[in-house]
Amino acid sequence: MALLEINGLSKDFGGLRAINGLDIHVDEGEIVSVIGPNGAGKTTFFNLITGMETPDEGNILFGDLNVVGLRPNQILQLGMARTFQNVRLFPAMTVLENVMVGQHCRTRAGVLGAIFKTPGQRAEEAIIEEKAKEVLSFFGTRLAGYRHDQLSMMLSYANRRRLEIARAMATEPRLLLLDEPTAGMNPRETVELTELIGQLRSERGFTIILIEHDMQVVRNVSDRVVVLDHGVKLVEGSYDHVSTDEKVIEAYLGRPAEREG
Amino acid sequence: MAQVEVPPAVVEVELRPAPPVDMRRALRLGFSGGAAMVLVAATGIVATFQERMVIDPILPLGLMFLYIVALAFGWMAGQPPQTLEGFAPARVSGRNYGAGTLAGGLAGLCIGVLVILMSVFDLRGVFVELSPALQSILTFDLAVPVAVVVIAAISAVAGALGAGIHALPTRTKKTLLPALTWVVIFSLMTDLFGQLFTGLSLDWLTTRLYPRRGGPLTITGAVIVFVVFLALHWYLSGRDTSMRQQVSAMPRRRRLGVRTAATGALLIVLYFVPQVMGPFVSQILVTAGIFLLMALGLNIVVGYAGLLDLGYVAFFAVGAYTAAIFTSPQSPAFTPQLALIAALPFVVLAAAIAGIMVATPVIRMRGDYLAIVTLGFGEIARILLNSEWLSPYFGGAQGITNIPDLQLGPFHFNTPQDYFYPIFLFVIVAAYITLALQNSRWGRAWMAMREDESVAEAMGVNIVTAKLSAFVVGAILASFGGSLYGAQIGSVFPHSFDIVVSITILVIIIVGGMGSVPGVALGAVVLIVLPNLLREFSEYQFLFYGVLLIAMMLKRPEGFIPSKRRAQELHQEEVAQDAWLEIYGEKGATGEPIPEGKT
Numbered sequence: 045m046a047l048l049e050i051n052g053l054s055k056d057f058g059g060l061r062a063i064n065g066l067d068i069h070v071d072e073g074e075i076v077s078v079i080g081p082n083g084a085g086k087t088t089f090f091n092l093i094t095g096m097e098t099p100d101e102g103n104i105l106f107g108d109l110n111v112v113g114l115r116p117n118q119i120l121q122l123g124m125a126r127t128f129q130n131v132r133l134f135p136a137m138t139v140l141e142n143v144m145v146g147q148h149c150r151t152r153a154g155v156l157g158a159i160f161k162t163p164g165q166r167a168e169e170a171i172i173e174e175k176a177k178e179v180l181s182f183f184g185t186r187l188a189g190y191r192h193d194q195l196s197m198m199l200s201y202a203n204r205r206r207l208e209i210a211r212a213m214a215t216e217p218r219l220l221l222l223d224e225p226t227a228g229m230n231p232r233e234t235v236e237l238t239e240l241i242g243q244l245r246s247e248r249g250f251t252i253i254l255i256e257h258d259m260q261v262v263r264n265v266s267d268r269v270v271v272l273d274h275g276v277k278l279v280e281g282s283y284d285h286v287s288t289d290e291k292v293i294e295a296y297l298g299r300p301a302e303r304e305g
Numbered sequence: 306m307a308q309v310e311v312p313p314a315v316v317e318v319e320l321r322p323a324p325p326v327d328m329r330r331a332l333r334l335g336f337s338g339g340a341a342m343v344l345v346a347a348t349g350i351v352a353t354f355q356e357r358m359v360i361d362p363i364l365p366l367g368l369m370f371l372y373i374v375a376l377a378f379g380w381m382a383g384q385p386p387q388t389l390e391g392f393a394p395a396r397v398s399g400r401n402y403g404a405g406t407l408a409g410g411l412a413g414l415c416i417g418v419l420v421i422l423m424s425v426f427d428l429r430g431v432f433v434e435l436s437p438a439l440q441s442i443l444t445f446d447l448a449v450p451v452a453v454v455v456i457a458a459i460s461a462v463a464g465a466l467g468a469g470i471h472a473l474p475t476r477t478k479k480t481l482l483p484a485l486t487w488v489v490i491f492s493l494m495t496d497l498f499g500q501l502f503t504g505l506s507l508d509w510l511t512t513r514l515y516p517r518r519g520g521p522l523t524i525t526g527a528v529i530v531f532v533v534f535l536a537l538h539w540y541l542s543g544r545d546t547s548m549r550q551q552v553s554a555m556p557r558r559r560r561l562g563v564r565t566a567a568t569g570a571l572l573i574v575l576y577f578v579p580q581v582m583g584p585f586v587s588q589i590l591v592t593a594g595i596f597l598l599m600a601l602g603l604n605i606v607v608g609y610a611g612l613l614d615l616g617y618v619a620f621f622a623v624g625a626y627t628a629a630i631f632t633s634p635q636s637p638a639f640t641p642q643l644a645l646i647a648a649l650p651f652v653v654l655a656a657a658i659a660g661i662m663v664a665t666p667v668i669r670m671r672g673d674y675l676a677i678v679t680l681g682f683g684e685i686a687r688i689l690l691n692s693e694w695l696s697p698y699f700g701g702a703q704g705i706t707n708i709p710d711l712q713l714g715p716f717h718f719n720t721p722q723d724y725f726y727p728i729f730l731f732v733i734v735a736a737y738i739t740l741a742l743q744n745s746r747w748g749r750a751w752m753a754m755r756e757d758e759s760v761a762e763a764m765g766v767n768i769v770t771a772k773l774s775a776f777v778v779g780a781i782l783a784s785f786g787g788s789l790y791g792a793q794i795g796s797v798f799p800h801s802f803d804i805v806v807s808i809t810i811l812v813i814i815i816v817g818g819m820g821s822v823p824g825v826a827l828g829a830v831v832l833i834v835l836p837n838l839l840r841e842f843s844e845y846q847f848l849f850y851g852v853l854l855i856a857m858m859l860k861r862p863e864g865f866i867p868s869k870r871r872a873q874e875l876h877q878e879e880v881a882q883d884a885w886l887e888i889y890g891e892k893g894a895t896g897e898p899i900p901e902g903k904t
Binding site for chain 2: 095096115116117120121125126128132133134137144146151153154155157158161165168172211212215
């Protein structure tokens with residue numbers, strides 16, 4: 045069953061057509077990788093489905109609901125959480141607080157509840173904290189112990205990426221959108237994260253869309269690969285199918301030069 | 306999967322000698338110091354306060370002010386460089402004194418040049434304060450060439466003394482400097498201490514310290530103050546652990562007991578403060594309390610939610626006017642004449658509506674744009690209240706008078722001493738709200754919005770609700786301040802709600818420490834209480850404000866008592882390094898196993 049179904053999605057930036065008539069569907073439980081050269085429209089695609097930008101044309105059906113025109117927080121509430129290519133944490137908040145913000149949409153306490161410390165509010169705070177710690181424990185000892193109270197800006201680059209994933213996980217999504225999760229990581233960390241992406245599906249049951257430049261990662265985790273170029277879908281299929289496709293090679297490497305005789 | 310990072314091995318390294326004090330820096334500081342001293346002279350501070358004695362009759366404030374500048378710059382010039390990793394800690398040597406002397410002497414020479422210029426040209430056409438009187442003070446009535454040498458020599462000595470501070474052992478430094486500061490404080494705040502001793506029935510102490518009633522501190526008085534505080538600080542600095550550490554080391558039950566006792570003692574002291582301090586000081590405390598109340602409210606809007614509100618005074622005005630309309634018999638259009646306490650629900654309601662009115666147009670605005678729009682709102686509020694058009698409701702420029710005093714059952718609040726209690730009750734409530742919201746769902750949502758608005762929204766925070774609620778909470782706290790202000794003064798006028806109020810409140814939280822309750826309280830003391838206690842210097846109030854603000858922004862941008870996270874944010878690298886040392890350095894050095902979860 046399709047969890048996400050996108051039909052005829054288009055977006056212009058002035059004269060530039062960033063996304064052009066895109067049709068994509070993602071089934072429940074799938075891991076789909078979106079690849080393509082720089083400027084292909086991958087991040088714009090994420091921005092459109094999470095509501096951070098409004099599409100000019102097309103439908104985005106999440107479950108059975110058209111999410112076009114909803115605010116980002118409403119879309120998140122429905123169960124679609126993302127990370128960012130250029131890590132965007134809340135730098136002056138602690139690691140734990142960053143993740144606790146993720147729980148915001150799943151909790152209800154108001155300002156008055158916090159002032160009067162109602163039993164409901166206190167119970168909810170305890171649940172938020174417990175949930176946040178549980179999510180962080182997914183990364184083993186990487187974000188454990190004293191790191192909980194560290195400001196997120198003091199983390200290493202790889203840990204910031206992990207924390208972003210944790211923050212998205214804390215929103216209890218059905219669909220997780222990861223924008224270049226291994227960018228800036230060393231090979232060892234990349235291998236580790238590739239394993240974790242698999243576990244995100246097998247243990248947590250998330251459906252995942254992944255933008256990735258590291259072809260090892262793409263090959264190891266994806267059920268299906270979608271190749272974008274200039275805002276259109278070039279090819280779609282298994283990694284082996286896509287990686288040998290001539291159009292893809294052309295998009296990445298360019299056409300072989302005509303040999304002049 | 307989880308890789309164990311091996312802590313760097315601690316190796317015995319031969320430490321390199323610390324770099325010597327930078328003489329070129331001392332040279333630069335000397336000229337800066339000279340400029341500062343000339344400024345002090347040219348703004349008239351020296352001449353105006355020459356008659357005002359710090360210690361009667363040997364130390365006049367004017368000249369002390371001048372040479373303190375030389376001392377401060379000597380202190381800066383003689384400062385040993387920061388100890389860096391791999392270097393031996395710097396020792397204070399003759400070179401440090403040399404740098405201090407150089408900086409001080411140079412600064413003094415600048416004053417010397419000023420004296421020569423003053424004797425050759427008449428500079429009063431440009432700088433009014435460069436008068437013959439100043440000339441005679443600066444030269445000690447000596448011939449100009451001699452005077453130049455004398456001034457430079459005094460400055461050089463002051464500079465060397467400043468540099469010498471670094472050579473003092475820590476404990477001596479921690480004893481001597483506070484004791485000297487106390488002497489100056491006792492000397493400057495004659496009225497305050499006179500009133501305090503009267504209130505405590507210690508009039509004999511007043512006659513000892515200040516033989517002429519309201520007059521300056523005498524030599525005997527200065528010696529008494531110095532010795533008492535020297536002893537006190539010597540005792541305090543001798544303890545190995547601070548009180549706070551001792552308390553936190555206690556078992557839970559005892560700690561709770563000690564804390565309760567301390568809070569109780571504090572409340573008792575607070576109870577007696579207005580009685581002991583009398584109406585004058587109480588009035589200052591009441592004003593400070595109202596500003597503090599508003600600063601705590603603005604702290605939620607700016608410090609937590611990051612919404613730079615420059616028109617915060619509008620909410621203060623809404624509170625004051627709503628309370629006035631509901632309580633005063635002179636209210637032009639509508640006179641329910643309620644008691645203030647019965648009017649409070651309406652005040653809260655009006656403030657909440659005002660908060661929503663300001664927040665709605667700025668929902669999609671950020672940063673600078675938001676600041677400008679709120680600035681506009683602040684002015685609109687004042688102009689509307691002042692307008693002829695609305696004068697049938699708000700009384701126009703005449704305002705609303707005859708606001709009855711606060712009455713609670715049998716208690717009738719009338720004097721400033723009486724108002725101290727309700728205002729501080731509100732301050733405590735506001736402080737509690739601030740702290741309670743900090744670690745709450747919306748507190749976190751506000752901070753997330755402050756950090757990155759679009760990501761906060763993408764992470765599920767409803768920006769509309771977050772902005773509205775921050776403005777509403779801030780507005781309600783300000784309106785409490787406004788209604789108490791109106792009741793205490795007895796009348797409200799539009800011109801009391803000037804933009805300067807907004808700016809002052811903002812400066813209080815910036816100087817004190819954004820996001821921190823004790824910081825905001827200290828900010829209110831520095832910016833409201835001190836200027837009122839030091840009225841004799843009011844001519845130079847804004848000069849001092851300016852100097853304070855610039856110095857703060859350069860040296861301590863996080864404020865006096867910053868919230869922990871803000872301090873970390875602004876001194877990121879230092880903290881990062883300290884954290885590293887804490888985790889690996891010390892533990893590794895003592896050979897203790899690294900605790901679980903720290904790898």
